[in-house]
Amino acid sequence: MVDSLALAVSVPLVGGLLATAIPKRAQALGLLASLVAVIAVAWVLVGVWQEGSLRSELGGWAAPLGIALVADGLSAALLAMAALVALGVGVYATGYFRRGDAAAHFWPLWLLLWAALNGLLLAADLFNIYVTLELLGLTAAALGALTGSVEAVSANLRYLLVGLLGSMTYLLGVALLYTAHGTLDLGLLAAVIQPGPVAASALVLMTAGLALKAALFPLHFWLPPAHANAPAPVSAALSALVVKAAFYLILRLWLDVFAPVVTPWAASLMGLLGAMAIIWGSWRALRSERLKLLAAYSTVAQIGYLCLFIPLLQALPPGSERDDLFVALVLMALTHGLAKAGLFLAAGLVQRDAGHDRIDDLGGTAQNMPATTFTIALAGTALIGLPPSGSFIGKWILMTSAIESGQWWWILVILVGTLLAAAYVFRVLSRAFNLEPTPRRFVTQARTEVPALLLALASVAVLGLAADSLWRLLGMGEGA
Template identity: 55%
Template structure:
């Protein structure tokens, strides 16, 4: 049945589209858009399937008992997959108008679709070694995309990004080697049943987490992120900030709570929370001081990833069961909202950058008159990034605060309040300049194909996730391995 193999199609379609767009560069845009839409439909079918029948396991080619490649999808990965496909499809529409040079387009689509393959395969992977391979595939395609901006700063950022990515993967791989030495298994589900709190498992988890922390740019390992995300072409920045860093955070949550739960130490989770808190404060402060729009958006990503790490000590504090699942659902809601809001913000920054010829915040006067829809999208994205109602992050942060009270960890509330205040500061600063009286930006027109995808993403972050996310709480309870399914 087609519908029952949605996860296989989700990997096969972008892969095929990537190869086709390489062979037929002139038809690249059509192939990529068709592939993304098919993938988006398949991801909706996948969520429906998981909602109906719980987590799925798919053994590729019918190879049993860990001989072949196993794909696993539960509530968390299904929601991340649908988020990935929606962002990728919208950004794809935007990119078809953003790149005007045919040569550039021919370089962009194969790499872009390969990045999609890596993202989906990573989210669906059921064993440690495939996770390593997909991490590398993701890193390489992301570096290639960053270097597409044809200037020195971008290439320099790309080399640095590549080095950091390789370092993270190798440290992760060393952890995998230790796990195989100690337990002789790589399959996540089998590993979860045999892993014990002993030095080998602790060291392996520490190595894998360290590798992933470098990749997810947690403070103080964030130093590579602003340069790479701010210098890449706008559609690429959107995907890097919204998706690529986030799947490493996803993987940390997956390994910590689904696989290594007997090994976990409250001290380690508290440390991650503290680093997350520092990331919130430092990232927001740097975003407030940033002189360029895209750099501000990149620092805001550092801050927003920090919130996701604050969830770790809070999730730890709840026993396995419904309460922990609720915390996990709030984590997902915050992660999804950030993905949609940040991609909308980067796409709009790209429109401003292309029309005004620069993205210096202090010189944005008159932009609101010249590009009203784009500035509206930036304001909507701001609502979600600050965490004002009715955005999804309002609910996520609300829950974050109430669970901090519930578990007696009140100090996180101070950080959340500070981060939200600083976020309001950096978003209103942009809007203040954009509504300013100068006429530095003349009469320009933005194409609908650029502004509408950004608008859809921003509306998803604010309205759809704010009003229509009630089912997510049931979904996570029904279809996550933590629920004991």
């Protein structure tokens, strides 16, 4: 019995070990491991596509005593996005880290981060989630500090500390739940949980801990400096994947495990925080002087959009409308993840080519780097939510559901956020096209520019046009 779920975690892990042990071959081994890991993830995806969900009991011990890995449509979709971004980041990194020792530092940590991410998305055990969260947090902070500058190290030290605070808070919630219910398995817990002070306190503690890691407003303060000062491939992974992973856990807890405990008021509070994140994040992105800082603040806003779904999902009864809304949420998360990865990779190229990433002085970028400018434009399309990007469909369904569930006020937030996003994207583009564009060659460095471009393209074209298959993957087809 070959267990694709265990392979999705162990392949990048083994790659990380090899890259640690043989630093001279770190890059080749890392790329090889990335390819095998993508195959393992594709295997999981096919399994979920055919059977709806996969579960494997590790160590041969059944759930309450042992640990299980579970893949359903949501985790499979995010796994696939993580694999795409990881592949892009990996290829990009071969062109980005030119010094041998930088690559030798990057690959082991990066593969461990990927293993942690896959482990987190597949985890079905509260304490196992804690361990994957810590692995994710440590590798992310270490990677973010890889440039070694004072700003990068201090920003990522703060990220590490905040992440630890979040983990401890989360772990206290886990301890309360084990005290009361004697199990750590998500499925078993969902079956026995009762509304009451213990469940409510555990939910609050765990959500607060995860919100710190997901940079949910007002706990987002650590994100912009940490992401803006990391090396470009790392920022891409941090913004596209690591933050979303923490949000994925919030979603799991609120929609699956704690569904009977969540009240409309609590869900509305999450929506309110999301709304403030959209406005504040977009506004700060518009006011940012540096391209990478803009991208980082736009991540704060994106987490806000995802939070807006929580009150609506809570309000809608099970049925096709709620299913559509759920698919829209996933579509939006995937689109944002791919677009943000593409944007950060492109920003890294701009920074390297121009020697800085000050938006006001970006004149002529389009002339020098047409492919990169095109990438920024495509990613911007997805961030604003223009058709045919996946976030256009996502926002459309979100607004329809807001009207149908009588919570029309969220629409105002979405409109303001969209306007602000359009403003900050066009602000960058107008600078980039400052000079008469006379491109000599569309692509200047294929190894770095093509992955960025493909990721941005995937966010706009592939997800938007192939959104139908997402319904099927999430088990919410027309027949369901």
